[in-house]
Amino acid sequence: MAPRPLTDARAARLGLAVAAVLVGAQVVVAAGWSLTHDDPTVLELTERCLTREKGLTIEDTTGDSVAQSARGGTLRTIVEGNLVTLSVAASQDEVERLRVGYAAGDPGQRLDVRGRYVALWLRDPSPTQRQATYDCAY
Amino acid sequence: MRTERTARNYWIAVVGVLAAEAALLVWNVMHYDWLRGYDAYANDQYAATLADEHRLPSADDSGVWHTPPLWFALVGLLRRAVIEHGWGPPQRPGQLVAAAAGLAVCILVLLLARELWPQRRPLHLLALVFAAASPALVRASAMYHPETLAVALAAGGVLIAVHALHTRWTIWSSLGAGVLLGLAGLTRAWALPVLGAVAVAACLDAVNRRRWMPLAVLVATSLALIAPWLLNEQLAHGSALAFNRPAPTESILARRSASFYLGPRALRAVEHPVTPLFRNELVPHLYADWWGDWALTWDGPPPPGPGQLLPPSVVSVRARQTVIGLIPSLLALGGIVALGLLAIARRSTAIGLLPLAALAVAAAFTLFAVSYPSTDGDTIKGTYLLMALPTASVAFGFVVDALRPRGGGGAVLASAAVALFVAVQLPFLIL
Numbered sequence: 001m002a003p004r005p006l007t008d009a010r011a012a013r014l015g016l017a018v019a020a021v022l023v024g025a026q027v028v029v030a031a032g033w034s035l036t037h038d039d040p041t042v043l044e045l046t047e048r049c050l051t052r053e054k055g056l057t058i059e060d061t062t063g064d065s066v067a068q069s070a071r072g073g074t075l076r077t078i079v080e081g082n083l084v085t086l087s088v089a090a091s092q093d094e095v096e097r098l099r100v101g102y103a104a105g106d107p108g109q110r111l112d113v114r115g116r117y118v119a120l121w122l123r124d125p126s127p128t129q130r131q132a133t134y135d136c137a138y
Numbered sequence: 139m140r141t142e143r144t145a146r147n148y149w150i151a152v153v154g155v156l157a158a159e160a161a162l163l164v165w166n167v168m169h170y171d172w173l174r175g176y177d178a179y180a181n182d183q184y185a186a187t188l189a190d191e192h193r194l195p196s197a198d199d200s201g202v203w204h205t206p207p208l209w210f211a212l213v214g215l216l217r218r219a220v221i222e223h224g225w226g227p228p229q230r231p232g233q234l235v236a237a238a239a240g241l242a243v244c245i246l247v248l249l250l251a252r253e254l255w256p257q258r259r260p261l262h263l264l265a266l267v268f269a270a271a272s273p274a275l276v277r278a279s280a281m282y283h284p285e286t287l288a289v290a291l292a293a294g295g296v297l298i299a300v301h302a303l304h305t306r307w308t309i310w311s312s313l314g315a316g317v318l319l320g321l322a323g324l325t326r327a328w329a330l331p332v333l334g335a336v337a338v339a340a341c342l343d344a345v346n347r348r349r350w351m352p353l354a355v356l357v358a359t360s361l362a363l364i365a366p367w368l369l370n371e372q373l374a375h376g377s378a379l380a381f382n383r384p385a386p387t388e389s390i391l392a393r394r395s396a397s398f399y400l401g402p403r404a405l406r407a408v409e410h411p412v413t414p415l416f417r418n419e420l421v422p423h424l425y426a427d428w429w430g431d432w433a434l435t436w437d438g439p440p441p442p443g444p445g446q447l448l449p450p451s452v453v454s455v456r457a458r459q460t461v462i463g464l465i466p467s468l469l470a471l472g473g474i475v476a477l478g479l480l481a482i483a484r485r486s487t488a489i490g491l492l493p494l495a496a497l498a499v500a501a502a503f504t505l506f507a508v509s510y511p512s513t514d515g516d517t518i519k520g521t522y523l524l525m526a527l528p529t530a531s532v533a534f535g536f537v538v539d540a541l542r543p544r545g546g547g548g549a550v551l552a553s554a555a556v557a558l559f560v561a562v563q564l565p566f567l568i569l
Contacts, residue, residue, distance in 0.1 A: 012540035015476030033402035115445035137445025
């Protein structure tokens with residue numbers, strides 16, 4: 001029996017099948033990877049940096065409902081003797097929500113909003129104290 | 139009567155698409171900050187050095203000294219004229235050259251499709267629309283950058299070669315293809331794999347026909363144009379294909395991690411396709427930059443600093459682009475494979491040249507990206523693969539035309555799908 005001639009439609013279907021296999025392979029690899037790995041979150045990267053590069057001790061945030069509502073998470077640490085509660089927002093709207101949440105307590109210089117990070121210091125921070133948190137921003 | 143009406147509608151559609159593309163590209167040039175394009179400042183320094191000092195730039199003069207000089211020579215002359223006459227921003231003519239070349243690429247895609255399948259008008263239009271609505275082409279056409287000129291010249295060379303392979307090589311066609319491909323090589327090194335593919339196809343044809351002179355003319359012409367540049371690079375920088383940084387000394391297999399080849403974060407390309415996510419993961423990085431704007435050089439704010447947030451709309455527009463690109467990419471990839479199968483089955487070097495050229499460009503690009511790893515991912519850009527756009531466009535048109543339902547309903551369905559493909563991209567493509 002003679003082989004079927006390769007019509008345009010058949011070539012197109014075969015080509016699409018090959019392309020689908022290639023794309024499928026990429027999807028399988030990516031799905032397998034995402035099921036077995038978690039990329040570190042911004043909070044985890046920040047925590048790792050503060051611990052490893054700044055030598056600070058990280059604590060869980062307690063008793064701060066504003067920080068604990070941050071979708072990116074929150075942590076506490078002491079920088080040069082000054083306690084800071086760092087919250088990570090997931091959007092600009094959330095940054096604003098956190099800022100307003102803290103503003104009711106009239107924090108003045110103790111509240112430092114920078115990008116996705118909202119930091120509430122126990123006392124007005126010095127430039128070097130602020131810089132330590134800026135250095136660990138992701 | 140019906141045939142006449144169909145022909146008229148076809149030409150109305152062709153002219154309409156090209157006019158709309160021309161308007162889009164010029165509009166974007168007028169609204170795009172030239173400095174946001176790739177290597178824009180270094181490109182300007184190169185053009186200024188050539189025009190004002192009549193010499194090639196050194197590494198101190200321009201970071202893109204390794205790029206061939208044709209576009210810079212042309213733009214340098216225009217730049218000087220604009221400055222002398224006070225006509226406006228000196229970089230604007232360079233952007234307009236890029237836009238004109240972008241439009242030329244669309245026309246050449248149409249002509250390529252017509253050359254291969256003269257009777258299949260829907261295929262021509264599908265290929266044309268795919269090229270015209272490719273975000274990588276639209277973005278590159280607004281930049282102060284040589285990429286689109288190189289693609290246009292190479293596509294012109296491929297068109298002549300396809301015609302010659304379809305009919306018969308003559309000395310004039312060899313000369314024409316050789317000159318265009320040589321000039322393309324003098325514009326961007328990405329044209330060299332295309333030249334190689336044309337030479338291979340011409341060689342196969344010469345073996346079949348036992349006529350070697352056209353091949354000799356093709357190769358001699360292109361080499362005569364490119365060789366002085368390559369020789370200069372070899373003598374001045376130690377490599378004919380020198381780049382602006384030395385390659386690492388380690389084995390080429392050790393230069394990239396497994397994630398470069400496997401693209402483990404590929405699924406995130408449809409959700410957050412911007413820097414720094416999946417940086418240096420070849421497929422998702424390239425895909426996101428082709429359909430969107432991974433490096434944030436288009437209409438949004440520049441990449442944010444550490445800790446800073448991007449406006450959500452910047453991410454969502456690019457995420458929409460990557461979703462839009464899924465089916466067209468699958469169809470284009472399938473089409474490239476289909477053209478390869480068809481070329482083998484029908485022993486057609488004319489059809490085979492297109493997938494061969496795309497394969498050569500993809501292989502050269504991958505080799506380059508592996509050879510020169512960079513931490514910021516700047517050796518992976520969607521526009522680097524524009525040399526493969528003519529093939530991808532024709533391949534897309536071929537697959538859709540071959541598989542679309544026949545009859546009036548099928549035509550309406552295909553037209554509606556294509557119109558939707560373009561319409562949903564417009565907010566991103568128009569600056």
